[in-house]
Amino acid sequence: MSDALVFEDVVVRYGRTPVLDAFSCAVGVGEVVGLVGPNGSGKTTAIRAALGLTDTAGGQIRVLGRRVDTLRRSEIARTIGYVPQRSRLEAAIRVRDVVTQGRYSHRSVAALDDDRKAVDEALAWTDLTHLASRSLPTLSGGERMRVIVARALATEAPILLMDEPTAALDVGHALQLLRLIRELADDGRAVVLVVHDLEQARRVCDRIVVIDGGSRIVEGAPEDVLFGDDVSRVFEARIIRGGGLGYEARGPS
Amino acid sequence: MGSAGVMMSEMDTGSDPDRARLKLAALACAAFGLVLLSIRLGNNDWADVDIRRAVVTLRAYRVGVAFFAGASLAVAGVVIQAVFRNALASPSVLGVTAGASLGGTVTLVVTEVVFSGAAAAAAFGEMLVPAGCMAGAAMALSLVLVLTRRRTSSTSFLLVGFLLSAVFLSMGAFVMSLSQSTWELGRVVVSFTLGTVSGSGPRQLVTIATWCIVGTVAALGWHRSLDMMLTGDEEALTLGVDVRRVRRWGIVWVAFLSAGAVAVGGNVAFVGLVVPHALRSVFGSSHRALIPAAAIGGGIFLVLCDLGARVAPTQSQMPLGVVTGLIGAPMLIALLHRNEALQDV
Numbered sequence: 001m002s003d004a005l006v007f008e009d010v011v012v013r014y015g016r017t018p019v020l021d022a023f024s025c026a027v028g029v030g031e032v033v034g035l036v037g038p039n040g041s042g043k044t045t046a047i048r049a050a051l052g053l054t055d056t057a058g059g060q061i062r063v064l065g066r067r068v069d070t071l072r073r074s075e076i077a078r079t080i081g082y083v084p085q086r087s088r089l090e091a092a093i094r095v096r097d098v099v100t101q102g103r104y105s106h107r108s109v110a111a112l113d114d115d116r117k118a119v120d121e122a123l124a125w126t127d128l129t130h131l132a133s134r135s136l137p138t139l140s141g142g143e144r145m146r147v148i149v150a151r152a153l154a155t156e157a158p159i160l161l162m163d164e165p166t167a168a169l170d171v172g173h174a175l176q177l178l179r180l181i182r183e184l185a186d187d188g189r190a191v192v193l194v195v196h197d198l199e200q201a202r203r204v205c206d207r208i209v210v211i212d213g214g215s216r217i218v219e220g221a222p223e224d225v226l227f228g229d230d231v232s233r234v235f236e237a238r239i240i241r242g243g244g245l246g247y248e249a250r251g252p253s
Numbered sequence: 254m255g256s257a258g259v260m261m262s263e264m265d266t267g268s269d270p271d272r273a274r275l276k277l278a279a280l281a282c283a284a285f286g287l288v289l290l291s292i293r294l295g296n297n298d299w300a301d302v303d304i305r306r307a308v309v310t311l312r313a314y315r316v317g318v319a320f321f322a323g324a325s326l327a328v329a330g331v332v333i334q335a336v337f338r339n340a341l342a343s344p345s346v347l348g349v350t351a352g353a354s355l356g357g358t359v360t361l362v363v364t365e366v367v368f369s370g371a372a373a374a375a376a377f378g379e380m381l382v383p384a385g386c387m388a389g390a391a392m393a394l395s396l397v398l399v400l401t402r403r404r405t406s407s408t409s410f411l412l413v414g415f416l417l418s419a420v421f422l423s424m425g426a427f428v429m430s431l432s433q434s435t436w437e438l439g440r441v442v443v444s445f446t447l448g449t450v451s452g453s454g455p456r457q458l459v460t461i462a463t464w465c466i467v468g469t470v471a472a473l474g475w476h477r478s479l480d481m482m483l484t485g486d487e488e489a490l491t492l493g494v495d496v497r498r499v500r501r502w503g504i505v506w507v508a509f510l511s512a513g514a515v516a517v518g519g520n521v522a523f524v525g526l527v528v529p530h531a532l533r534s535v536f537g538s539s540h541r542a543l544i545p546a547a548a549i550g551g552g553i554f555l556v557l558c559d560l561g562a563r564v565a566p567t568q569s570q571m572p573l574g575v576v577t578g579l580i581g582a583p584m585l586i587a588l589l590h591r592n593e594a595l596q597d598v
Contacts, residue, residue: 051490051491052490053487053490053491073490073493073494073495074493076491076493077491077492077493078493080491082488082491084487084488084491087484087485087488088484088485088488089483089484089485089488091480091483091537091538092533092537092538092539093480093483093537093538093539094269094537094539097480097539101480101481101484101492102492104477104481104492104493104494105492105493107477133269135537151492155492
């Protein structure tokens with residue numbers, strides 16, 4: 001499996017405080033990697049660094065073999081689809097127009113049909129086709145999050161960075177999104193999923209990277225990592241195998 | 254965006270293209286009717302047909318200038334609110350309108366004091382003050398762009414614009430105080446400062462119409478990028494938007510449009526603030542519909558205000574800037590009252 005996204009000893013400092021401290025990890029094509037860790041551990045900073053939104057003080061980040069700091073903004077946008085923790089978009093714009101924003105970096109007159117197809121597919125994937133003509137402020141929080149996910153999918157980027165995309169979703173739509181993430185990875189995309197719900201991480205991720213204090217603590221298969229001592233220590237909590245509330249997706253896949 | 258917000262109705266206002274076209278057509282019809290009505294209304298009690306025709310012609314120039322000046326300011330307001338994602342931004346926040354006003358005031362005084370008003374007016378005609386306004390606006394715009402050349406944050410632009418505005422307004426007040434030594438000059442300067450489209454002729458009309466159409470078409474060319482700016486700087490960057498470039502070009506077109514409006518109408522406040530707010534609740538925030546709607550709506554607003562200034566039962570005509578303030582501020586309060594939720598631009 002070739003690597004789509006590589007963090008190599010990445011250092012990010014806010015002032016003199018290191019937020020990422022020689023952080024390393026790689027995400028392969030067709031792989032879902034879960035980034036888990038307590039609040040303030042550096043998960044979001046790692047994602048921001050990969051998007052070129054935060055300057056690095058050391059190390060390098062490579063996207064499809066190219067250093068991210070050598071890419072133009074439009075190249076990054078075509079390569080990485082991003083779902084923020086909370087979008088700041090509140091304007092009265094139609095859902096379809098918001099999803100079409102994902103095509104901004106592709107824009108050319110010749111690509112209009114491609115744009116339409118990508119937007120239609122993204123709307124269908126996220127179960128938003130029936131809401132396409134609605135205005136964003138008329139939607140619920142969960143529906144808005146699905147719009148932002150659809151916008152990231154419309155980029156058709158080979159890498160997806162998702163920062164807690166299920167946080168505002170109900171159980172049904174959260175499972176639907178997790179299933180979609182799995183399908184996207186199976187289709188050849190590399191997905192980084194920042195997630196607090198360890199059960200969700202176990203369900204969808206091929207590999208889990210535990211981060212704390214800006215450094216990678218442990219990584220590996222979900223079953224191996226989530227029930228290990230490192231996770232209990234990092235979260236200061238005991239993870240119980242087989243406990244908790246179980247749920248399954250219903251309806252057609 | 255913090256405290257600033259844009260009012261929106263709870264209704265579904267995301268502009269469906271077909272519905273937006275219908276609404277635009279209705280707005281254009283209303284504008285056409287209002288322009289005709291505004292030319293017709295007023296003192297028409299002249300028996301002499303030639304005098305009556307001359308008055309109607311002058312009134313048509315005046316109404317036309319008011320329409321295009323209002324259109325320019327409203328489009329500038331839409332653009333500035335998008336590039337700063339701030340609903341409280343108006344074209345004046347860049348300091349360009351204050352710069353244009355200073356340029357116009359200085360030109361009025363210099364023409365009178367140094368060159369002797371009559372001689373200069375004969376040499377350069379009625380376009381001297383507009384030219385001074387354009388020069389003042391260009392100077393202000395250059396300063397804004399130079400002082401913010403290494404910066405991208407909207408706060409930097411707004412802070413620089415605020416400070417430049419303060420400097421230009423102080424300088425304008427100083428020049429105005431000098432002009433009070435001559436009663437006639439003082440009256441002209443105060444009239445310009447408070448805003449007026451009275452006495453407009455064909456040159457002003459052609460100038461502002463050209464300026465307005467060029468600026469509006471240019472702004473419309475950026476509609477996709479302006480929509481992207483509504484998502485915030487960081488999200489826009491991740492979607493491939495060159496935020497710095499969009500912001501700087503947006504500022505250029507705002508300066509262009511507002512300089513044209515000040516050049517023919519003097520200081521006219523509130524148009525660029527209240528018209529975008531009012532129209533967003535009808536047309537939504539998508540700039541493909543909002544920019545042409547603002548052009549027509551801004552024109553309607555200023556023609557109405559000028560009509561009010563003209564027909565109000567006062568001893569002399571009310572300054573246009575006073576009328577826009579008296580109508581604009583209550584309108585904004587009413588919009589705020591009607592829309593319970595303040596939402597981001």
